[in-house]
Amino acid sequence: MSEKGLSILARLGSGSACRSIPDGFTEWLTGTCNDDSYSVSIANSEYFEIYDLIVMVKKEKKEVSSTAGMEKFNPYFYARLAEVNENLNFVRKGIIEKNFKLLGTYAEKDCISMHTVMMNSGLFYWEPETLKIMKEVWNLRKNGIECYFTIDAGPNVHVLCLHAHKEKVKERISELNFEILESKPGGKARVIKEDLF
Incomplete structure (x- = not known):
């Protein structure tokens, strides 16, 4: 089967699983039917060394899916649709040009926009700890440690940073007593023959 398939x-x-098939930094193409919505690689996993420090606020499964949240009527939904492509264009440009500030600024902006729409539908995924981490990211940035956050439909915070600031960011977030999982862009999906156990 082809990568597209x-x-x-x-x-x-x-x-979101479609984004894990191609290599590295990927873009999920919108599409209008089953066969034209898929992901493509923008750059391979080694192209830009960005770390994703996943700060675990809550490990339980979310009660309401993000899809259900977006399906409710929402006056902000169409305003969000109008800005999504602009945000995506800047994030893509940030990756291609290895401009971390551009990528991070628009990833963070898009995250806040998405959660604003969901909150207006009555979906509050953020916990008090989520806001605490967001504010700490802003504080780190104000003090010259470049990092940005993004948050899926849930309370856990993904803190994006470059290698130069990774240990400093981890140290500061760890002081707040949160578990941190470290990740970075991976290669394309492949069949593995060895056991994990």
Whole structure:
């Protein structure tokens, strides 16, 4: 099966799963039907060394899916749709040009926009600890440690940073007593033959 076909198949199970099929930094193409919404690689996993420090606020499964949250009527939904492409263009440009400030600024902006729409639908994924971490990221940045946050439909915070600031960011977030999982862009999906256990 082609990479495109695998991405389409993965998307049928979970929308965001299609992004894990191609290599590295990927873009999920919108599409209008089953066969034209899939992900493509923008740059390989080694192209830009960005770390994703996932700060675990809550490990339980979310009660309401983000899809259900977006389906409710919301006066902010169409305003968000109008800005999504602009945000995406800046994030893509940030990746291609290795401009971390551009990428981070628009990833953070888009995150806040998405959660604003969901909150207006009555979906509050953020916990008090989520806001605490967001404010700490802003504080770190104000003090010259470049990092940005993004948050999926849930309370856990993804703190994006470059290698130069990774240990400093981890140290500061750890002082707040949160578990941190470290991640970075991975290679394309592949069949593995060895056991994990």
